[in-house]
Amino acid sequence: MTQKLILVKSVILLITLTFSQLANAQERVNVTGTVVDKDAGVPLEYATVTFIDKTGEHSPQGGVTDFDGNFNIEVYKGTYKINVEFISFETKTYNNQNLNDNLNLGTISLGLNSDSLDEVVVRSETTQVEVRLDKKIYNIGKDLTTQGGTVTDALQNIPSVSVDVEGGISLRGNDNVRILINGKPSAMAGFDDTSIFQQLPADAIERVEVISSPSARYDAEGTAGILNIILKKEKTLGINGSISSTLGIPTNNTISTTLNLRTDKFNIFNNTGVYYRNSPGNAHYDNDYKSGSFDRITEDREYDRLRKGINTNIGMEYYLTDRSSITGTFFGKWGNDEDESNSYNNRYEDGSLNSSTLRNQLEGEDEETYQGSVNYINNFNDEGHKLTVDLQYAYDNEDKPNNIIETQSFPIDNLIDRQRVFENERKNEFLFQADYVLPKGESQFEAGFRINTEANKTQYTLEDFDLQNNNFSINESQSYNFNYDENVYAAYSQYGNKLGEKFSFLLGLRLEHTQLKGKAFSDYLDQDELVQEIGFDFDPNFDKKYTGLFPTVNLIYEIGDNENITLGYNRRINRPRGWFINPFPSRSSRTNIYQGNPDLNPAFSNTFDLGYLKKWDKLTLNSSIYYQRETDSFERIQQETDQTTIEGIDIIRSISINLATQQRIGAELGAMYNPSQKLRLNASVNFFRFETDGEYDGIDYGTESTSIFGRFSAKYTLPAKIDIQTNGFYFGPRKNAQTKNEGMFSMNLALSKEVIKDKLTATFNVRDVFNSRKRRGYTVSENFTSDSEFQWRERQFTLSLIYRFNQSREDRMREKRQQGGAGMDEEGEF
Structure with missing residues (x-):
């Protein structure tokens, strides 16, 4: 068969x-x-x-x-x-x-x-899609372009998901995405800081769940939806695993291991990675000013980002009975990073060069992250009746010393400014949740609750260099403390049933109470003086509470065994995170700063999603259309501060605000085509249009934009059993209230060869073949225009080796079979 x-x-x-x-x-x-x-x-x-x-x-x-x-x-x-x-x-x-x-x-x-053996092996290497009432599941196959890469590289190949040049993650062009690890908020997701995904190895991922219409089971956070990244937890009997190593140019050296020990009573699993990476980047800015000392300033930046550290995830699942188990896991990450940037500025007056300066900034980051979690699961029977309980605690500590030196090189050489910054961020997160699933006949009832508390404390000290006395002193007006807490208490219930042979539904309601509490204070200024120094009016000691109901409706109609239509509706919330709230300015530039806005309120959205899936023998077609209306949506704008540098240059501030509404409508189409054992094709395209309406400080920031995002992947087996794969994507032009961005195209290329059968595989990878992954934009404000280009990471070459041990061909087939079906029992699917 x-x-x-x-x-x-x-x-x-x-x-x-x-x-x-x-x-x-x-x-x-x-x-x-x-x-x-x-x-x-x-x-x-x-x-x-x-x-x-x-x-x-x-x-x-x-x-x-x-x-x-x-x-x-x-x-x-x-x-x-x-x-x-x-x-x-x-x-x-x-x-x-x-x-x-x-x-x-x-x-x-x-x-x-x-x-059928060969056919099975080929299919197991292909990323496949499974449709549930509330999600699409992408089981990660042997994607050659992610071998030796990171989680960020893997996410770039998931339909509906896009990753910008800075590592920011979007779903269907919307960056208000909630990131979960194994179904829960996690320190592995960097407390919503996606930069950690640039360090975690891609081969630690088992599958990615794209939840564009989340059911009541999930957090209401994330107006765009949820990305749930499921990490590997092998269950093959005995001792088995793999070791992979990577060398790259520019420097990208990593070693990672996956180990598993399974007996009748317990299963021990571990993923560990050691990395040493240097990611050079560059940027160019050309600003024209209508007022101020200079009518034009150009800036060229060069970046060197050194990432070095180790991360490990170790756990043990102990089988209490045939139907119940308890799992304990520990995640640790220790990093020592250095970011160095050199900014070359040319300043023009009446079209002639007035002066040239160099700004050197060396920022370190010593980070330690710990997370411990305990999971209990009891399957009362084989029909899905079960109870799960999770307890999780995470701690993160970051020290960020920053040394800034700015010198003038024309018309004379001299020291302009020198500063030192000492910043410490500490974060604590606690999670407790329980979920109960009760099937009855063809129906299923679920209920649960979650308590999630997060505390953030930031200490920031700025020291200025006194050119006359040749020493540093504390800048009392720019040294501060900021504490920010986010506490969420939630309970939900949902009911699903199947009517007849073809129609199923899942109805849910989630209640969430949110507390957003912050305090900005200084050791040198009172709060009124501090607000005045910051430069805009805000409440330095706020305590906001929001209680809301979040209904969800998910329907599926099975036209045939391999064809269905889905319809989903959900209400979501987007809570402002710490960096949106923190009112103190960044120090990356003296003339262009970023500040948070403590007066930001959460945004709320209502989303409708209609999908269609059709599978043939060699072709899978997946499509959807969607509509979203969001109130109090976030928008980042640039505005003048009415402040200037000592040279008379206007200081420009970027700040996040609440706009009145944003409406988004789009359609996406994806296809997976496997015409033969040698050739596999995968393509998706997402077309969307959004409109924003609102004003701030009397300025209308309403806009509308239409864009397109497309992705294509092809894998072919050459003679001598060498696999070649290309992945390309195109992000079309788009704009917001002030900035128009040009389209961007990028392509990756990989070659892979099994050196020792079923044991050792070598892969050569070129990421960003044409060195074209650059963001180009044009910004227009009342008093200035800015033409910019930014490249986070330049083209990269890597060579990876993966060695597997104690994994026979049958074991690996069975392992992949289990991975492909794990989504059916992970969270009590209906």
Whole structure:
């Protein structure tokens, strides 16, 4: 039997037929047994056992095996044909079985099906999509362009997801995305700071869930939706794992390991990575001014970002009983980074060069992050009745010393300014949640609660260099403390059911109470003096509370076994994070600063999503149209501060504000096409339009923009079994209230060869082949215009080696099979 037919049967049995057995009270019998691999003797998890009634009185019945290959299936009395199936294995059939009493089929041994073996291996390497009522699941296959790369590199290849040149993550062109790790907020996501994804290895990911229409089970945070990154937690018997190493130009040296030890009572897993990377970048700014001492200033910046450190994620799952387990995990990250930038400025007056300066900034970052978590799960039965409880604590400490020197090189050489900054950020996060799932017949009820508290403390001291006395002294007006707490208390309930054979629904309601509390204070100024020094009016000691209901509706209509239509609605919230709130200016430039806005309020959105999925033998088509209306949406604007530098240059401030509304409408289309075992194609395109309406300080910042985002991937097997893969993307022109950005195209290229069969693989990678991943924009304000270009990371070449041990071909196939199906029991899917 082909792999496709077996997969279709498995899905039908899991989602529809096993539930139908619970709806009737007719007399039944139990059929038990164990399914194992004939050659290796190991149990086969998720093997399908199907009972076909010879009289046609009953619909097909059945179930799947558990982790130990055991099954216990209740069926109506009668005469049946019994099929036992597993992907890539031969089917075993029992004809004319009279089931009037309980029956034990004993141990059932299945042998490999050589005719389908190659097809299975090819498919397991392909990123595939699965559709649930509230999400799309992308199981990460052997994506060559991410070998030796980071989580950021892997996310760039997920449909609907885009990553900008600074590592910022967007969903369908909207950057208000909530990032979860294994279904929970996590220090591994950097407390919503996505820069950590540029250090974590890509091969630690098992799958990515794109949740554009989240159910009530999830946080209401993130108006664009949720990205849930599921990390690997291997469950293959014995000791197994892999070691990978990477060398790159510019410097990109990493070593990472994945280890797993599985016995009958426990499973120990670990992912550890050591990295040493240098990411050079550059930027160019050309500003024209209508007022001030200079009519034009150009700036060329060169960046060197050195990243070095180690991160590890280790855990153990202990099986209390056959149905319950407790898992403890620890995540640690220790980093020592250095960011050096050199800014070359030319200042013009009446078209002639007036002066040239050089600004050197060396910023360090010593960081330590710890997170401990405990998870308890109790599966009361095989039908999905379960309880999960999670407890998590995370701590992050960052020291950021910053040394700034600015000198003049024309018309004379002299020291203009010198500053030192000492900044410390500490973050504590606590999470406690419980989720309960109760299936009943074809329906399913869920309920749960979550408590999530986060405390942030920032200490900032600025020292100015006294040119006359040749020493440093504290700048009392620019040294401060800022504390910011975010506490969220939530409870939810949702109910799902299947009406007939084709229609399913999931209705939910989530209640969230949010407290946003902040205090800005100084050791040298009182709060009134501090507000005046900052330069705009705000409440330095605020305590805001919001209570809201967040309904969700998700519908799915199954046109056929491989075709469905989905419709979703949800209400979401976007809470301002710490860097949006902190009112104290950044020091990256004396003339261009960024400040947070403590008066920011959360934004709320209502979103509708209509999707269509169709699968053929070699082609999968996935499409959707969506509409979103957001109130009090965030917008970053630039404005004059009415302050100047000692040379008379106007200081420009970037600040985030609440606009009145933003409306977004779009459509996306994705296709996966595998015409042969040698060629695999994947493409997606997202077209969207948004309109914003609102004003700030009497200035209208309303705008409208239309853009497009497209992605294409192709993988082909060359002679000598060398795989070649290209990934390209295009982000079309777009604009906001003040800035127009040009389109951007980038492409990656990779070659891979299995050096030692089933053991050692080598991959050569070129990221950003044409060195074109640059953001180009043009900004217009009342008193200035700015033409800019920014490149976060220049073109990079890497060579990676991956060595696997104690993973036979069958083990790796089974491992990938488990990874592909793990989404069905991770969170009580309906």
